Amino acid sequence: MKTPSRLTRSIRDLQVRLTHGPAAYALAIVWMAIGLTLVYLSPRSLVAFLIFISSALLIYYLKLSNRAKLSLAILIAVVLLPIIGIRNIFYLEVAFQISVFAALALGLNIVVGFAGLLDLGYVAFYAVGAYLWAFFGSQQPSLLHAVPGTAPPGAYFLLPANMFYLFVILGLVVGALTGIVLGLPVLRLRGDYLAIVTLGFGEVIRVLANNLDKPLNLTNGPQGITPIQRPTLPAPLLDAVRVVLTPIVGRRVTDSEFYNLFFYFAALVVIVIVITVARRLDDSKIGRAWTAIREDEVAAIAMGVPLVRMKLYAFAAGASFAGAMGVLFAASRTFVSPESFSFMQSIGVLSMVILGGIGSIPGVIVGAAVVIILNLQVLQGLSLFLSELRQSDAVIPIINFAWKDLSNQLDPARYQRMLFGIILVVMMIYRPAGLIPAARRKSELTKEDFVEPLEANGQVKNGSA
Amino acid sequence: MALLEAVHVTKRFGGLTAVSRMDFVLDDGQIVSIIGPNGAGKTTFFNSLTGIYRPEEGEIHFDGKSLVGLRSDQIAARGIARTFQNIRLFGSMTVIENILVGMHTRLRQGMVHALSRSRSFLREEEQAKVKARELMGFAGLSGVGDELAHNLPYGLQRRVEIARALAAQPRLLLLDEPTAGMNPNETDEAVSLFRRVRDELGVTLLLIEHDMRVVMGISERITVMDYGEVIAEGLPAEIRGNPRVVEAYLGRGIADQVAA
Numbered sequence: 148m149k150t151p152s153r154l155t156r157s158i159r160d161l162q163v164r165l166t167h168g169p170a171a172y173a174l175a176i177v178w179m180a181i182g183l184t185l186v187y188l189s190p191r192s193l194v195a196f197l198i199f200i201s202s203a204l205l206i207y208y209l210k211l212s213n214r215a216k217l218s219l220a221i222l223i224a225v226v227l228l229p230i231i232g233i234r235n236i237f238y239l240e241v242a243f244q245i246s247v248f249a250a251l252a253l254g255l256n257i258v259v260g261f262a263g264l265l266d267l268g269y270v271a272f273y274a275v276g277a278y279l280w281a282f283f284g285s286q287q288p289s290l291l292h293a294v295p296g297t298a299p300p301g302a303y304f305l306l307p308a309n310m311f312y313l314f315v316i317l318g319l320v321v322g323a324l325t326g327i328v329l330g331l332p333v334l335r336l337r338g339d340y341l342a343i344v345t346l347g348f349g350e351v352i353r354v355l356a357n358n359l360d361k362p363l364n365l366t367n368g369p370q371g372i373t374p375i376q377r378p379t380l381p382a383p384l385l386d387a388v389r390v391v392l393t394p395i396v397g398r399r400v401t402d403s404e405f406y407n408l409f410f411y412f413a414a415l416v417v418i419v420i421v422i423t424v425a426r427r428l429d430d431s432k433i434g435r436a437w438t439a440i441r442e443d444e445v446a447a448i449a450m451g452v453p454l455v456r457m458k459l460y461a462f463a464a465g466a467s468f469a470g471a472m473g474v475l476f477a478a479s480r481t482f483v484s485p486e487s488f489s490f491m492q493s494i495g496v497l498s499m500v501i502l503g504g505i506g507s508i509p510g511v512i513v514g515a516a517v518v519i520i521l522n523l524q525v526l527q528g529l530s531l532f533l534s535e536l537r538q539s540d541a542v543i544p545i546i547n548f549a550w551k552d553l554s555n556q557l558d559p560a561r562y563q564r565m566l567f568g569i570i571l572v573v574m575m576i577y578r579p580a581g582l583i584p585a586a587r588r589k590s591e592l593t594k595e596d597f598v599e600p601l602e603a604n605g606q607v608k609n610g611s612a
Numbered sequence: 613m614a615l616l617e618a619v620h621v622t623k624r625f626g627g628l629t630a631v632s633r634m635d636f637v638l639d640d641g642q643i644v645s646i647i648g649p650n651g652a653g654k655t656t657f658f659n660s661l662t663g664i665y666r667p668e669e670g671e672i673h674f675d676g677k678s679l680v681g682l683r684s685d686q687i688a689a690r691g692i693a694r695t696f697q698n699i700r701l702f703g704s705m706t707v708i709e710n711i712l713v714g715m716h717t718r719l720r721q722g723m724v725h726a727l728s729r730s731r732s733f734l735r736e737e738e739q740a741k742v743k744a745r746e747l748m749g750f751a752g753l754s755g756v757g758d759e760l761a762h763n764l765p766y767g768l769q770r771r772v773e774i775a776r777a778l779a780a781q782p783r784l785l786l787l788d789e790p791t792a793g794m795n796p797n798e799t800d801e802a803v804s805l806f807r808r809v810r811d812e813l814g815v816t817l818l819l820i821e822h823d824m825r826v827v828m829g830i831s832e833r834i835t836v837m838d839y840g841e842v843i844a845e846g847l848p849a850e851i852r853g854n855p856r857v858v859e860a861y862l863g864r865g866i867a868d869q870v871a872a
Contacts, residue, residue, distance in 0.1 A: 424727060431726035431733070432712070432719045435705070439713045442702035449662055449696075451688030451717035451780055460723065587706050587760065 171209040175219060178202045183227060190235040193528045199231070200520065207509060207583075224415060229408055233396050239407045241523050243479070246414035247472060249515035252499040253421040253508065254468035259497065260506030260585070261429060262461035263441025264334070265342040267493055268349025272466040274488035275325050276318035276473020278356060281372040281483040282365065284311060295360040295368045308376035315413075315474050322470020323463040330462040334455050337444070349493050356485040371484025375477050377406055410479035417475065421468050422508055428464065437461055491564075498567060502574060504581025513582050522563060529559040614673075615640040615816050616661070616784060621670035623653075623660050630656040631667070632840040638784070643810055643817040645827045647851075648837035649860055654820045655697055657837070658786050662694050663687045675783065689717040693782035695773040697789045697820075703762030707753060707772050710761050711744040714779030744779065750812075751775040751805060767798040774805065778813065785809065787819045791826050799823060803830055828852070836860065 164170055182199030189195055206219045232239025255269045282288065286302040293299050333344045360368030385405060392400050428434050436457045439447040448454050477483045495518065503514020536550040543550070559566075574581070616638040623631040631653040638644055646654050659665040661672060663684035672679040679687055693714070702710050719740060725733040748754055751771045756764060761772055770790060777785055787806070791799045803826055809815050821827045827834060827848070834851045836844040838860040844851055851857055 427727050427729060428723070431737070432716055432721070433723060433726055435709055435713050436716055438705055438709070439702050442704060443700050445664065446696065446700035446702065447713065448684040449664065449688060449694055450714050450776065451685045452713065453683070453685045587704070587709065587758075 166208070167210045171211055172215065175202065175206050175209055175211065175215075178205055179219070179223070179227075183231075186231050186238075187234075190231075190238075193524055196231075196238060196241075196524070197520070199227075200516070204513065207513075225412075229411065230392070230395055232411070233392060233400055233404055233408070236404060236407065239404070239411060241519060243407060243411045243414060244523065245516045245519045246411060246418055247476060248496065248499060248519055249512045250414055250417045250421055250472050251469055251496050252503070252511045252515045253418065253425060254465045254472070255496050256465075256500050256506065256508070256511045257425055257428070257468075258461050258465035259500055260511070261425070261434060261441070262437040262458060264458060264461060265338065265345070266462075266465070267342050267346035267490075267497070268352070269345075269465070269469060269496055270488045270490075270493040271329075271345075271349040271352035272322045272325055272469035273473040273476070273492075274352050274356060274485075276322050276470035277477040277483045277487070278366060278372075278473070279318055279321055279470070280311065280314045280474040280477040281375050283314065284308070284376045284478065285372050285374060287365070287367065287372050290367070291363050291365070293364055295364055296370050304376060306376075309378050311376065311378040311474070311478050315471050318470040318472075318474035319467045320470075322473070323467035325470070326463040326466025327459055329466075330459045331455075334458040334462065346490070346493075349488075349490060353485050353488050353490075356488065366485075369485060371482055371486075373482040375481045375483065377478050377481060378409075380405060380409060406479070410475060413475055414472070417468065417471055418512075424464065425508060428460075433457065433460055498571060501571065502581060504583045504585055506585035507581060507583050510581045510583035510585065517582070518567075521566075526559045526563055526566070533558065614638065615675060616818075617671075617673045618657075618661070619671045619673075621657070621660055621667045621672060623656050623665055623667045629840050631660060633670070634837075634840070634842055636835060636842070638816065638818060640783075641810070641814065641816055642832050643806065643819070643830055644833045644835065645819045645821050645831040646835045646837060647821060647824075647827055648843075652837040652860075653840040654837055655788055656840075658694065658788055658820065661687075661786065662692060685717070688780055688782075691781070691783040692786065693777035693780045693784070694786035695770075695777055695788055695790060697792070699766075699769050699773055701761040701769055701772055701776070704760055706758050707748065707761055707764070707775075708741065708744050708757040710772055710776045711747055711779045712740055714776035715740050715743070716780075718779075718781055747775045747778055750808070751778070752801070767794060767802075770794070770802065771805070774809070778809065778815070782815060784816045784818065787817065787821075789820055789822060791821065791823050799826060802826075806830060 165174055179199070179202040182195065182202050185192065185195035186199045203220060203223050206216055206223075209216075211219075228242050229239070232242055251269070251273060255266065258264050258266045258269070283306055284304075286298075286304055288305040289302045290299070293302075329345075329348055333341060333348075336344060356366045357369055359365040366372065380402075385402075388405070388408075389400055429437075436447065436452045437460075439450065439452055440454060440457060444454060476487075499514040499518045500511050501514070502517060503512065504510025533550075533553065537553050539550060541550045542548065578584075614637050616636070618634060618636040621631055621634045621636070622629065634653075634657060636657075646657065648654055656665065660667045661679070663679070663682055663686070667680070670680075674687075674690055674692060677690070679690070679692075682690070702713060705713070719736060721730075721733040721736050745754075745757065748757055751774055753768065753771055753775060756768065761769065764772065774785075774787070774790070790806070791802050794802060806817055806819070807830065810817050819827075819831070831848055833846065834844075834848055835842055836851060836854070836857050843856050843860060844854045846854075
């Protein structure tokens with residue numbers, strides 16, 4: 148038998164001590180505090196932000212009580228991140244994008260992860276929601292007979308801005324209905340065929356958005372619809388938040404920053420709802436039926452699982468959240484155009500699900516965060532760094548290469564997709580179940596006689612040390 | 613009383629008639645086996661009964677009602693459960709979850725209840741888990757409930773499949789080569805489990821089986837199929853001496869040589 152060396156043993160011992168018990172709490176808080184201080188001192192530093200955001204991941208991995216995990220996560224998402232975001236509005240944009248795509252990825256996860264239905268056109272439902280509010284929440288209804296791109300006088304808003312709240316719910320319903328309408332004919336297909344049809348559907352919706360400016364100008368074609376109304380924020384609330392935020396930020400918070408905050412929180416609310424719905428459905432006969440269908444359709448149907456109906460549930464649930472997020476997206480950007488709903492967007496959301504861990508709720512959120520941070524920050528940051536080097540007189544010493552001569556083609560932001568491809572391939576080889584793989588629920592043993600193997604190990608090690 | 617009655621059931625695949633005008637009657641509470649050489653149409657007949665295939669001709673009545681045209685899940689809900697020739701468990705689900713899937717048609721609480729976590733939903737889930745554990749005890753699976761199904765040894769996987777089928781509270785259980793690949797010990801245990809399923813749960817059993825020791829030991833009646841047709845039907849003793857059955861198993865050429 149191979150005995151581990153003293154060094155590896157003491158490292159492992161340290162690891163166990165740090166991730167269990169009171170030390171874990173201290174570690175979580177210290178790490179978070181360091182990240183926070185760094186971001187506070189240098190609001191533009193990418194490294195500082197990454198350290199701060201990684202504290203959320205650290206909290207997930209440490210052995211803390213569930214209540215502690217939850218309250219720390221809420222602290223980060225609801226208090227710290229918005230404050231950091233107000234100080235540097237770019238971070239708020241990052242946080243908003245993460246929350247939007249996390250919500251979308253969680254919705255897609257119900258379809259792909261739980262029920263195993265490969266949906267390559269998920270963004271179509273997002274587009275349906277977005278165009279729903281884009282049409283009714285803009286002047287478009289009064290421009291039906293206008294030439295696309297012109298704004299004749301007398302254009303008016305059909306609905307008051309605060310109908311937005313109603314339309315978030317409507318987006319949910321319309322998304323679900325679209326899912327059912329598409330699903331009914333399509334869900335009899337299996338695997339690859341379903342993927343191809345959903346892919347086609349995604350493109351159909353985009354092309355419709357592109358071309359429905361004639362004969363009636365419904366979508367304003369490729370130019371997209373703008374302006375789209377945002378809900379009015381109640382003034383007393385604004386003032387109250389301002390009183391709290393102004394001393395922390397050190398200046399007056401503008402209205403547009405408030406809108407960013409508002410939509411960030413709205414997306415958070417949707418995320419909480421998606422997670423609740425997903426978990427509750429997953430832990431019921433519907434969720435078990437989904438897993439059964441994913442594993443073996445023939446066995447599932449022979450056990451009495453109605454295939455088409457269960458698949459429709461999954462499709463409708465996933466689509467409804469995309470619809471609601473679409474409404475939110477349209478309002479937050481005040482602009483929608485067909486470009487936002489390309490095939491690559493569907494693939495992007497799907498890659499978040501795969502990267503994070505198919506079927507795993509925490510995994511999918513992490514997947515969304517990793518993809519967005521990689522896109523918006525790491526690659527952009529590298530590009531910026533390279534272009535600064537290019538403008539400087541710096542020279543690589545030994546090979547005598549001047550950064551000035553570096554080709555423009557070598558811009559990391561241009562290699563986004565390639566990098567993604569590489570990451571996905573590497574993931575599929577070394578961690579095919581994703582960053583945080585989905586776990587099956589334990590249910591036979593009751594809580595008292597249930598001892599997690601890792602914890603048991605830790606106790607033994609602590610005892611013997 | 614006939615629990616299951618199949619009249620002139622015919623299933624074709626292109627030019628091949630896998631099951632040809634098959635008549636079959638199964639009485640309530642019996643243990644009956646279907647035997648026959650490979651390719652005789654036994655599994656196709658099972659698949660026609662459970663709605664996985666739709667027979668081109670014929671009538672199937674279960675408990676006095678026609679099954680033709682119903683989907684598999686509707687047939688399962690009527691009370692016919694089955695296992696598969698090559699085990700088809702939900703591999704990455706735990707054993708207890710596999711059994712809970714079997715209860716799908718017996719659980720009343722739908723989407724709204726699942727979302728609202730109503731008291732009736734939680735009660736039903738709890739009862740379902742208790743029942744699943746009972747079934748695990750019945751099938752000799754105690755203690756493996758939280759194992760993933762594909763991590764279990766082969767013999768236990770067969771038992772899980774039977775427990776999952778029983779979870780649907782069937783009146784008729786179809787077992788497709790349930791002892792294939794088992795050693796003699798495991799086979800004996802399986803046979804006693806089949807007996808208990810019938811004796812203690814009152815479930816009628818229909819088996820497809822190749823192991824003659826099992827067939828002769830457990831069956832109350834035997835139906836022999838060859839080339840999609842029933843060539844013999846009767847008590848085990850009658851089947852054993854039937855020349856057509858010997859011919860079907862040994863091959864016509866050899867049978868002719870023996871005759872000549």
